[in-house]
Amino acid sequence: MRRLRALAFAVSLAFAVSLVFAAPLLAQPFGPPLAPEVAQVRELLRAGQVDDAIAQAEKATAARAEDGKAWLWLGNAYGRKALEVGMLSKPKWAGKCRDAYEKAVAVSPSDPDARLSLMQYYLQAPGFLGGGRDKAEAQAAAMQTIGPAWGHIGRAALLLSDDKDDQAVAAYQDALAADPTNYRAALGVISQHIGGKRFAEARQVVDAALARDPRDPVGLYMLGRIAIDDGQRIDQGIESLATYITLENRPEELGLAAAWWRKGLLLEKVGRKDDAVQALRKAVELDKRLEPAKKDLERLAS
Numbered sequence: 001m002r003r004l005r006a007l008a009f010a011v012s013l014a015f016a017v018s019l020v021f022a023a024p025l026l027a028q029p030f031g032p033p034l035a036p037e038v039a040q041v042r043e044l045l046r047a048g049q050v051d052d053a054i055a056q057a058e059k060a061t062a063a064r065a066e067d068g069k070a071w072l073w074l075g076n077a078y079g080r081k082a083l084e085v086g087m088l089s090k091p092k093w094a095g096k097c098r099d100a101y102e103k104a105v106a107v108s109p110s111d112p113d114a115r116l117s118l119m120q121y122y123l124q125a126p127g128f129l130g131g132g133r134d135k136a137e138a139q140a141a142a143m144q145t146i147g148p149a150w151g152h153i154g155r156a157a158l159l160l161s162d163d164k165d166d167q168a169v170a171a172y173q174d175a176l177a178a179d180p181t182n183y184r185a186a187l188g189v190i191s192q193h194i195g196g197k198r199f200a201e202a203r204q205v206v207d208a209a210l211a212r213d214p215r216d217p218v219g220l221y222m223l224g225r226i227a228i229d230d231g232q233r234i235d236q237g238i239e240s241l242a243t244y245i246t247l248e249n250r251p252e253e254l255g256l257a258a259a260w261w262r263k264g265l266l267l268e269k270v271g272r273k274d275d276a277v278q279a280l281r282k283a284v285e286l287d288k289r290l291e292p293a294k295k296d297l298e299r300l301a302s
Helices: 002-020 036-046 052-063 070-082 087-107 112-124 133-143 148-161 164-178 183-196 201-212 216-229 232-244 254-270 273-286 291-301
Strands: none
Touching: 002 291, 036 052, 036 070, 052 070, 070 087, 070 112, 087 112, 112 148, 133 148, 133 164, 148 164, 148 183, 164 216, 183 201, 183 216, 201 216, 216 254, 232 254, 254 273, 254 291, 273 291
16 A cells, blocks of 8 residues: 555656746846756756766755755755656655755745745655645745745645635735735746636736736746647747747746747747747757657657
8 A cells, every 4th residue: 555655646746846846046036046056956957867966966965054945956856866766766765855855944944945845745745755734734834924925825735735726826816916026926826727728817917927027937938828728829929938038037947948849839830830840949959858849849840
């Protein structure tokens, strides 16, 4: 039974790891730059060099024991390893991931990314691997002390784990009302609307973000994504993704490779096949693990 639960956890851990890669890593408003030793961990993980990333992250935490981001990225590296190893080894790496996240929170209790990463672990992991709803709720409560918007975002994460999507949208909207510049709140509202095929509502949030700042990265990226899903304002979607690609400051979860991939899909929709192939090649060049882009490139280039 425990082996089956470990396997189920390994699947859910993929979601948790994808969320922790949402850490705002670049510059304001997404947070201060990472220390060079920690940034190297991120780059190694982007390149799929997980073992090297673990070795570098362990060096970084040894050298920067009071740097919460170093521990956060060590947890990310361990989490990625947990996804790659065999079933019997997954609990070992999952436990190391949890320990690193707990250390990140202990070192940097006011870092919402550390809190969110640990919360997602607690929500996804079975009890024998250190998970638990009560532990996740404690992290959500702690996030309220960071700021009102983050408290609502923590509440949204709990609601999503209960499949209460409508209430989660409301929580994200409360977060956005508390802080219109909080990109995680905007991304949460937009993503939930897209998931529910409420494209008009998603566009309202995007348009508001771009009205406030024409170079808002979430607005630019999500405008392109919505255009793929509903087939509307395609030319604007292409233009917005082209602008997004030029930004130096982007949320980590809205990856550059994914932006090129989505741009390629939109270029295909308007009949610009050669340009679409170039965009898809760029996506695969940036992230060789982006399987949807690889499949679309193979389809168009054949």
